[in-house]
Amino acid sequence: MKKLVWMFSLLLAMPFAAQSAGGPAIELEPAENNLRDQNSLQRGAVLFSNYCMACHSLKYMRYNRIARDIGWSDEEVVAKMAYGMNSVVDDVETRMLPGVGMDVLGTEPPDLSLMARLKGTDYIYTFLRSYYQDGQGKWNNHALEGTSMPNVLEGIERHASSEDYAQAARDISNFLEYVGEPAKMKRMDLGWKVIAFLLVLLLLTYILKKEYWRDIKH
Known part of the structure; x- marks a missing residue:
């Protein structure tokens, strides 16, 4: 019995140990983003286009899907994210030519479609706000020590207020969380409806059971 308890405790501890071993080196700041904030999603989409798409793609998303979900027309999403260079039915691809990332950065920049699901929005928010210059000015x-990614929000950090800088990082995190699961809010809204339906069904089932057993003596 003790052996079984020990093995069960070990199995429970393994995911936490793996998470701790593979996690970031610093405590994460809470992003406090809100997927229901459509203005934030729109700002995040523009910021992602301006500061991230030079290297990164969102290959599992199309422009027209983004437009439909965050409240833009097809013309607006092409103008604000693609600057008229793509069709509304195109996937959101990086503007970097093949091979340039390896030559300039020493690695191919990853696609960020699922980054929020993989790392979480707190990580993205913290990462964007955790840049520093070492003794050599690099x-x-x-x-993420040794990252190849430059500080893309440096201009905002230098020339905007700390609140605006934090909001920019939050908006990008919010947008990437939406991209990671575009139907998340619909799924959550549907979940409450399913729970409400099951509660009503439970009540009706209980009333029906009482009616069936009303004349039966125990």
Whole structure:
């Protein structure tokens, strides 16, 4: 019995140990993003286009899907994210030519379609805000030491208020969470309806059971 308890405790501890071993080197800041904030999603889409798409893609998303979900017309999403260079039915691809990432950065920049599901929005938010310059004046990041990614929000950090800088990182995190699961809010809304239906069904079933057993003596 003790052996079984020990093995069960070990199995429970393994996911937490793996998460701790593979997690970031610093404590994550809460992103506090809100998928229901459509203005934030729109700002995040524009910021992603301006600061991230030079290297990164969202290959599992199309422009028209983004437009439909965050409240833009087809013309608006092409103008604000693609600057008229793509069709509304195109996938959101990086503007970087093949091979350039390896030549310039030493690695191919990853697609970010599922980054929020893989790392979480707190990680993305913290990563964007954790850049620092080392003793040689080179950019590094407390959340991912040795990162090849430059500080893309440096201009906002230097020339905007700390609140605006934090909001920009939050908007990008919010947008990437939406991209990771576009139907998340619909799924959550549907979940409450299913739970409400099951509760009503439970009540009706209980009333029906009482009616069936009303004349039966125990």
